[in-house]
Amino acid sequence: MWNLTVNKKIAALFVAGGLGLAMAAGPADASRSDHEQARRAVEAGEIMPLRSLLDAVETDYPGQVVEVELEHEDGLLVYEIKVLQASGKRLKLILDARTGEVLRVRSK
DSSP states (O other), X not given: OXXXXXXXXXXXXXXXXXXXXXXXXXXXXXXXXXXXXXHHHHHTTSSOOHHHHHHHHHHHSOSEEEEEEEEEETXXXXXXXXXXXXXXXXXXXXXXXXXXXXXXXXXO
16 A cells, blocks of 8 residues: 555545444444445445546646545535645645536635
8 A cells, every 4th residue: 555646545545434434433423424424425326436536636636635525515515625736736626526527626
């Protein structure tokens, strides 16, 4: 796993967290519920797998993915992806989790 890029490590951690932590966590743990909901949504085709979205983000917004969150926003599930570009500019991308469409891009 040490030879993977940071982006691939993030995706691997997301999957491992969704599968491994869900089994190890207690029933009252909110993260278990979140990971289980995300896993079920991907399996049901309600949202795109994170890896698919990261591939597109890496192509269109080059840089290092430093954070990924799956959130509810205005009745939609969205992926919030933060990217640090080589220039030092930070991007915050909001993507529709179902379609992968980029809804907003903010830079700092």
